[in-house]
Amino acid sequence: MSISPEAVSTIDNEFSDKRRGPRDLRPFLDVLQNLVREPSVVGQEDSFFRVLSRELEEVGARVRYYQGVLVAEGSRPREVVLSAHIDRHGLLCTGPNEFQYAAFIASNQSELTGDSVSEQMMSTIGDRFAGQRVQAHLPYAGTYLGQGRINRSFVCPARKNLIFELDGLEFLQPGTPVAFLDRLNVTDETISAQLDNVLSCAILIHLFRCGFQGTALFTAQEEAGRSWRYALAWFQRHNLTTERLMVLDTSPFPNRQAAEAQQLVLRRKDSSAVFAAAITGELEGRCDDLGISYIHKDAWVEALNATREKQGTLGRTELGRLVAATDGAISGTTLQIPTTGYHTASETASLASVTAAIDLLSTFI
DSSP, X not given: OOOOHHHHHHHHHHTOBTTTBOOOOHHHHHHHHHHHTSOOBXXXXXXHHHHHHHHHHHTTOEEEEETTEEEEEOSSTTSOEEEEEOOBOEEEEEETTEEEEGGGSGGGGGGOOSOSHHHHHHHHHTTTTTTOEEEEEOTTTXXXXXXXEEEEEEEETTTTEEEEEEESOTTOOTTOEEEEOOOOEEOSSEEEEOHHHHHHHHHHHHHHXXXXXXXXXXXXXXXXXXXXXXXXXXXXXXXXXXXXXEEEEEXXXXXXXXXXXXXXXXXXXXXXXXXXXXXXXXXXXXXXHHTOOEEEHHHHHHHHHTTOSSOOOOOOOHHHHHHHHTTTSEEEEEEEEEEESTTSTTEEEEHHHHHHHHHHHHTTO
């Protein structure tokens, strides 16, 4: 969906900052709108990596592509390292007119241990997709093959995966990725699309356009629990350690009231490890200076668990896996934008939160 001038004008006026002058979100929203249209199904991210390379090279970043990770560097690459995963949920053709949730196909299940948010939500999101339009494309090349529609989806107890029944894509061969047909919807207060995690990718490109000179990692297969391995290989390849890695993502909440109770979400830990206190504290201080409201998601979950019988998970993040695997030699913190409609094509974030994230990260330029 195109962005109306009226919506952008309202956005610019509402989120102007007297200390910094009027904020023009149109350049960022243009980047996000274009990226949303590009498919990047888990495990089939090659064509999206090429889109990112073009965008980053146009603004002068030094871009290097390794297996599972695209690295963009400015003139001060070791100052801070930002990271965002590029994969989004979709389907994979696994047989004649047979489709499964790409992140949970058999080749990835060895990475899934039952304590990720995605796995615990599988049964609850199983029936969300009826009527959803999808598009198929060639692996690697990304060439468009056609569109279809999901009739129904259900959890198969034998295969422990979401199974989809489609109309219109009966001709596809096994191994063909199928993405949700996605368009950005912008209102005066929110943006909606399959935001996890194209939103963070767009923010990183926007930062480079604004003069960011640090390093950005764009990782593949986060939804399959593998992105941390690709990031780790890059750090090891260059014999690097850091406590200033900042991983960007979205953070799911049950409703808009809960999501909009704060602008940003920080973490001190996840299910795997405790994060670096120094950089977390630094973000807290910068948020306080900018008047940005925030919570710590781990504390939020723990407080909620104290009131309910069924315990929620702290989640296993890319950063937590890195910290655990390196005994803290690679560490940092996370910065997340609160959303609703997690893992659907209508995941929604408030523009106040998006603006806060851009403002906060701009202090690292």
